[in-house]
Amino acid sequence: MTSSEHTDAISRAADPVGPRAEESGTRAADGVAPAGGGTVDDVRPDGGTDARSPDPAQLVDDAEDELADQLETDADDELAAQARAMARMLGGVSTSASSLSRQVREARAEALEDHLPPSEAELPEGRFADRELSWLAFNERVLEQAEDQDLPLLERAWFLAIFASNLDEFYMVRVAGLKRRMATGMAVTAASGLSPRQVLDAISAKAKELAVRHAHVFADDVQPKLAEVGIELLHWDDLGQSEQDRLHKFFRKQIFPVLTPLAVDPAHPFPYISGLSLNLAVLVRNPASGKEHFARVKVPPLLPRFIAVDSEGRPYRPEDVPADAGGRTAFVPLEEVIGHHLDALFPGMEIIEHHTFRVTRNEDLEVEEDDAENLLKALEKELVRRRFGPAVRLEVAEGISPHVLDLLMRELQVGEKDVFHLPAPLDLTGLDLVHDLDRPSLKYPKFVPVTAQGLAEVESANPTDFFNAIRQQDILLHHPYDSFSTSVQQFIAQAAADPHVLAIKQTLYRTSGDSPIVDALIDAAEAGKQVLAIVEIKARFDEQANITWARKLEQAGVHVVYGIVGLKTHAKLCLVVRQEPDGLRRYCHVGTGNYHPKTARGYEDLGLLTCDRDVGQDLTRLFNQLSGYAPRTRFHRLLVAPRSIRPGLIERIEREIENKRAGRPAWVKFKANSIVDEAIIDALYRASQAGVPVDVVVRGICALRAGVPGLSENIRVRSILGRFLEHARIYAFGNDGDPEVWIGSADLMHRNLDRRVEALIRIVDPGQIDFLVELLDVSVADTTSTWHLGTDGWHRVNRGPDGQRLDDLQEMLMARARSRVAARR
Known part of the structure; x- marks a missing residue:
């Protein structure tokens, strides 16, 4: 199908409304039970309705999923809490945490030996990509957006900010979780076959590589191009004398009153460094005694990350930058303004050196809901505690002196593998301020959403x-x-x-x-x-x-x-x-x-x-x-986690396998944010082995390996990133020529399928089904700009053999929306 045919097909199927089905709809057959009819039971994963204590294999699923997800609190307590929650849901009798934790561990070996079906046992080892490294591959795709010379310049700056923010959260949650597992003795091998130590080492190497690349994309590419259009990010020494004089006054009035220098000596212990705060490590000397002292100055987070300076050198807040007039807009990093006024903070002392640094802390939450009489109060206390989580990453400016770095590493208890040496400025999340400039010629063309058809x-x-x-x-x-x-x-x-x-x-x-x-x-x-x-x-x-x-x-x-x-x-x-x-x-x-x-x-x-x-x-x-x-x-028309979604989707995949073997039409098409769940991935592998074509559109993590001979050669995996964040979840099945399509909130991750209440709804209107299936088809079409997952990783494919840029799916959908408005006039 050509690009124009795809666009036409989307337009034909775009009317997402149709005649109302009086009951469950003619395409709904007789319901949506895991067996293909009747109802879906949300009490047990196997569809039964009797209330009983958890099956050992199910406890194993929860335990393995909990450990692999690497997010929650202490593993023993959390596994026990999950088991207790399951017991309540199933109507069983609650038992002690230690007893349930012991059941979980004892059941693991039994399940691995006795509860795996032969079809799963036949699948090869090493078939799962590591979820943490897959996430880093996703953030690399975000960085590639920032590197894309065809994107508007301020949008490239925006993607740089997104990359930085993403990496912050990754370390606060995922890396922190891995470190906690190791510290508590729960260092188990992940589904990828890697130990937590191996994963952490791989993360450190890849994350540092990406962080340095990210900094150089800004310094060597985006920043010079911004300067060409009158948006300059300047260092203090780049400013003229009049500009520096004005910033002196601005510092005294707006910055100095909120600064708090903190000395480190026997009377002043090393200060607490809050997560994601920008700081100056300052080395000063007492001229009378000749002794050197260390101090820390926190860059106030409530002040703008960058101070804007107009064409006449007047400083002001970035939100007050005038509208696009084609003139010069300059920004100076706040830490540089502070750094050149340290003598005001340490009068009578000699400033020997100062360096910028930034700390990332474990900021995941740990709330024991069973013991909390009031969940709000418990969570509020935990939010206070989260600020004091252990450090998991230290970012320092290039050129930091070894003795200052040693002091920071020692006091923050951070190892060399968690230290990032980066060119200044640190913390490019602040580029969102630059993106907010009113420069429409440097951004995506404005798009105004339209009122939906039917309304x-x-x-x-x-x-x-x-x-x-x-x-x-x-x-x-x-x-x-x-x-x-x-x-x-x-x-x-x-x-x-x-x-x-x-x-x-x-x-x-x-x-x-x-x-x-x-x-x-x-x-x-x-x-x-x-x-x-x-x-x-x-x-x-x-x-x-x-x-x-x-x-x-x-x-x-x-x-x-x-x-x-x-x-x-x-x-x-x-x-x-x-x-x-x-x-x-x-x-x-x-x-x-x-x-x-x-x-x-x-x-x-x-x-x-x-x-x-x-x-x-x-x-x-x-x-x-x-x-x-x-x-x-x-x-009737819902699949609901944590009981029905995994078995419901797997049963439908297996139905496609049966249809393929019987010579009937069969296919599977998924769109999700992340695909990690091993049971569903294995079902997709078995479908591929049976010859069922499988298309997967995934924005983020993908633990599935595509294109592996004998395992997944019939699976295509694509990823789409653009001006809008792809967030919809669609699960579609060929169903012998009568497609079955579900949409809803659940991604294919352990947390979604086991530890969240999620809902998928079956779409029954024929026109809406056609629209969603065609949307999936266009998403993986060779004429659409996407990232392709191969046996050697992700590759961007945004140009055709002739060198022409491929179609942007989001631009096609915006064009369709505009044409709908035009047709109504």
Whole structure:
């Protein structure tokens, strides 16, 4: 299929709406149970409904997944907590932590010997890529975006900032987890066959290589090109005398009052260095005694990372940079301004030398939910403790003196493998300030999301009658091409204001500080509606914001609950119950992304608006399970983790294998953020061995090895990065010519499938199915610019044999959205 044919096909299939299915839809067959019909049981992975203690093999799964995921707290306590949570979910009797931990370890050997099916035992060893090294390969793809000469210049700077921020989080969580495993004696071999020490050594080598490359991309490529268009990042010595004089005054008024120099001597112990803070290590000499002293000056994080200087040398905050006028805009790193005024901080002392450094700490959370009477209070205490986690990385400016470096390494207890020697400036996450400049000619062309089809037809009503639109047809949303604000956000706002709406139930994983979603829920509660919010306060690095909004919701009368102990609630669900002339009707939204209006403008996600009876029943049951006690919950059109998603997907993969062997049409097409789960990867390997074509589109981690003869030669793996973050999850199966497609919140990772509440919904409308399948096909097409995973790693393929740039999928989808608007006029 040619590029134009792909575009036309997307346009033909783009109408993500269709005639409403009265029940579960003609394409839904007779349900979505793991066996292909009936219902899905969410009590046990094998689909049974009896309540009993965990099977040893299942305990092994949880233990191995927990260790491989390398994120949680002390392994013994965490494995026991997971086992207790499973026992509660299964209706079993809770037992002691030590007993359950012992069961886990004793069961491991038994499971490895007795519980693996022959088909899995026949697969070769070494078939899994290491997940940590695969993540670094993902961040290398981000760096390649910054290196792309065809991208707008400020967008390249933005990708440099993203790379730096990504690497920070990787060390705070993943590397910290590996180090904790080793420190607690839980150093087990990963699925890749590498020990934690081998993984850490490989991470150190690759991460340092990428960090140095990242610094040089900025210094040797992006920074000079920015200077050519009047955006300069200057050193202090590059400034003229008048500019330096103005910065002297700025320092005295705006910077000096908030600085706190901290000496190190017998009366002053080495100060605590907060994670990700930028610091100056200063060596001073007392001229009277000749003695040298060490001091630390923290660069205030509340001040701008770079100080802007206008064409006349006047300093000001970057957010006050004037609009694009074609003039010069210069920036000076804040630490350089401070570094040239150290004599003001140490009067009477001689400044011998100073060096910039930055520390990364373990900032993962450890909350024992079983013992916490109030999860909010426990989490708040843990947020305070997180600031004092052990150091896992030390970044220093090139040229730092050996004795200063030795002091830092000794006091921070950091080894040489965790020290990064980088050219200044450190901490290029601050380039987001440069990206925020109002220079539209140096950024992606502006894109305005459009109102989704199915809603646009009723836009003449003010406001849009969402309930009427959804009664007419299911509406498939594809953000950011379809506007979040005129669809999901307005749907919830209208439900809050509608006098016929009796109840609203909503999951909240991440949301913005000024969230209209939260405001709508508060309005609904104050209007007397029954409002339930499942707030996941443990969403990493959004914990404090979620605590704030949880309390605000509670004060307004919203019923706020925190889901099931031991499981994060990651499903994206909204249920609205409305009184109508023919009785109560349930309106539902199931999505792949967060209810976050700001990120919805930059994240590619999918969502379904429907009032299908089966979906309404499913969401009612799932919300009841999350807020109350419903261990025997059953579903019609949902697969729900931690019980149904892994077995449900594997069973469908095996069905494709059977179809292929019987000579019937068979294929598998997945799109996810990360693919790590060994059981699902093995199922895909077996499908490939059976001759089933498998297409995988993955943005981040991929532990699957593609193109290996005899194992995965029928598997294509592609990755897409662009102006929008690819975030949707789609799982599609050929199903003997009657494609079956699921969308939802779950990635194929242990944490998603075992330790989170996730939901996938089956799409039943033929037009929507065609659109999603075609979207997957275009994503892996040879005419589309992507990264290809081969036996030797990832390779970017963005030009054809003729040297012409290949099609950008996101640009194609933006063009389609614009054409829809033009067609309505």
